């Protein structure tokens with residue numbers, strides 16, 4: 001059977017049930033899409049880029065990647081990555097990062113590609129850590145793809161605790177070289193994306209030792225494979241770490257160094273330097289070397305909005321063509337989206353996807369501003385950025401993973417099939433809970449920041465002008481929550497103020513618990529660990545405030561009246577759903593009462609009913625095309641059943657009516673049994 005691409009399957013006109021939904025929209029989907037993607041021009045560019053990809057079959061998969069083994073996947077995605085680069089000049093404005101990212105995603109899919117870490121981490125790491133001379137040497141080559149680089153930090157034995165990384169870089173002033181070494185098995189670099197087979201250069205984080213003194217983990221830029229033969233260089237052992245939960249088109253790798261010598265100037269020297277005689281010059285700020293991690297953490301927030309938005313699109317479109325059961329006896333089977341439980345499962349995911357979209361834009365803008373300030377020598381906002389990016393990354397990835405699973409559950413049995421696209425989205429998105437800083441650890445980093453604010457509150461006020469998103473910590477709350485007393489369908493200030501109360505209270509609560517433990521004689525570090533769960537709660541609560549404030553500003557700024565109305569419904573859902581999420585925390589100090597929580601729950605159900613007719617049009621406004629969604633259930637035209645059948649028929653197993661080994665095993669078993677029964 002000829003292999004077909006998902007997008008070229010049977011298309012017999014749109015399914016009437018999905019057309020009926022689209023007719024109900026109270027707003028213009030293009031106007032909403034332009035709000036989400038920035039402007040009408042940007043939206044138009046997305047569509048032109050998508051059309052370009054559709055019109056070039058060489059950019060497509062020869063058959064669904066779900067049916068490929070790992071080697072086929074790697075070869076297929078590597079082939080397509082090269083074509084992505086070749087076609088880029090014709091298809092996109094290469095000076096615009098978002099166009100490059102979108103074009104690349106349409107071509108390479110979501111499971112990784114050989115330039116993933118080169119683009120996402122290695123180039124940002126060079127930009128943040130290389131001095132001007134080093135940048136002049138390496139950056140043009142990196143952009144020109146004269147080498148493929150990755151970012152090697154995590155080891156078998158340590159990922160989170162960077163201070164205990166074991167890989168060493170020992171300076172030899174006689175030869176002006178570093179000696180890279182992997183002293184133990186646990187020091188083996190493990191996880192770096194594309195390190196296994198694709199990359200030939202890498203940023204390596206290693207303990208810098210000079211004149212016998214260890215100055216901690218520092219970045220080095222290291223060639224690890226021969227540029228012509230691509231063989232690992234003598235003294236470097238490399239390999240792929242094997243199949244993973246997801247991202248299997250990415251060759252995450254392992255690496256060991258055997259007293260491998262590299263020149264002094266391979267140490268990235270923008271922040272710290274080592275002179276030829278081995279003298280160490282420290283950076284202006286000890287954590288400047290971690291900036292590229294902050295970049296990815298900020299970018300991941302927006303990325304989660306895409307994953308959650310895609311999953312919600314699939315599940316909502318499917319829920320209006322799937323009919324199962326009756327609400328009114330003998331009135332006919334209903335669309336499953338008409339069940340209140342289905343709406344409660346799915347529509348809040350759209351609201352969260354919108355919240356993460358706006359928060360992602362905010363985080364990247366803040367990152368760019370802070371990095372610009374750092375380039376002028378001003379480090380003041382680095383701690384604020386680290387705290388905010390840590391909290392947003394942790395909450396967005398966690399809620400996205402849960403949300404995608406809800407979408408999958410909501411599709412019943414078909415959600416379990418890879419044809420739905422949902423397991424693939426989940427397996428990639430959930431990695432975000434771990435990579436680039438494990439979520440719990442990041443929430444505890446934000447807690448360090450909140451602890452400092454708590455000390456300032458206790459000593460009379462902020463030492464410096466607080467940021468827009470932390471100044472609420474220094475205000476006093478009303479005596480009682482105003483939830484439900486000042487009802488307006490467009491102003492949720494009183495609810496956000498209640499979230500602020502919760503975050504402030506939980507911060508002070510964790511702090512006072514900590515103080516009590518310390519006063520009882522407990523060592524500070526032990527007391528920190530004994531209060532980690534309360535601190536985690538405070539961090540989550542603080543991030544809720546940031547997410548709702550950023551979302552509310554975005555809604556306020558929206559100019560299209562019909563779109564603004566839908567966004568107001570979405571933020572209402574988002575905010576009252578969050579009240580349910582933190583009901584215990586609102587109730588436990590008597591700030592809110594049971595009636596107010598009940599009121600919020602009613603608001604959720606009320607706004608769900610209002611949003612229901614717009615649901616398909618809202619997910620249409622995310623403007624994902626069928627290639628991006630890679631889902632039979634989420635097809636824009638709603639023609640799910642005939643295409644599920646076509647997808648199954650294209651499975652390699654169905655090349656044979658009888659499996660070649662059938663007669664050797666099952667056939668023989670049944671034949672033998674029949675023979676025996678005759679005896």
Ligand SMILES: CC/C=C\C/C=C\C/C=C\C/C=C\C/C=C\C/C=C\C=C\C(=O)SCCNC(=O)CCNC(=O)[C@H](O)C(C)(C)COP(=O)(O)OP(=O)(O)OC[C@H]1O[C@@H](n2cnc3c(N)ncnc32)[C@H](O)[C@@H]1OP(=O)(O)O
Pocket residue numbers: 097100101117119120121151153154159160161162163193287290291293294296299300303382383386434435436437438441445448449
């Ligand atoms: C064309 C395409 C272009 C662009 C693409 C655009 C978008 C792409 C979008 C997204 C990516 C897509 C897909 C991703 C796919 C796959 C994953 C890819 C890559 C994954 C890479 C990795 O995972 S790399 C490894 C990451 N590892 C970590 O994150 C380790 C986590 N650990 C740490 O960060 C630290 O060790 C720690 C913070 C936990 C502790 O550090 P430590 O040194 O021990 O510090 P502490 O003692 O706890 O704290 C000391 C003070 O330092 C402050 N601090 C800590 N970190 C920072 C920081 N980063 N910046 C500033 N300050 C920091 C901390 O707050 C303490 O301050 P105090 O004042 O309180 O003392």
Ligand SMILES: Cc1cc2nc3c(=O)[nH]c(=O)nc-3n(C[C@H](O)[C@H](O)[C@H](O)COP(=O)(O)OP(=O)(O)OC[C@H]3O[C@@H](n4cnc5c(N)ncnc54)[C@H](O)[C@@H]3O)c2cc1C
Pocket residue numbers: 117151152153154157158159160161190191192193247252431434435436437438439440441444
């Ligand atoms: C898909 C994927 C891609 C990756 N890509 C790269 C890459 O390109 N380059 C790279 O260098 N690395 C990469 N990594 C590695 C990743 O950065 C680490 O896995 C991550 O930083 C977590 O570290 P860990 O695995 O050591 O987990 P651990 O730190 O061992 O965490 C295990 C558990 O211990 C808890 N824990 C650890 N420390 C603390 C603490 N101080 N307080 C409280 N709890 C704690 C955590 O919360 C977690 O529950 C990737 C990982 C994945 C999954």
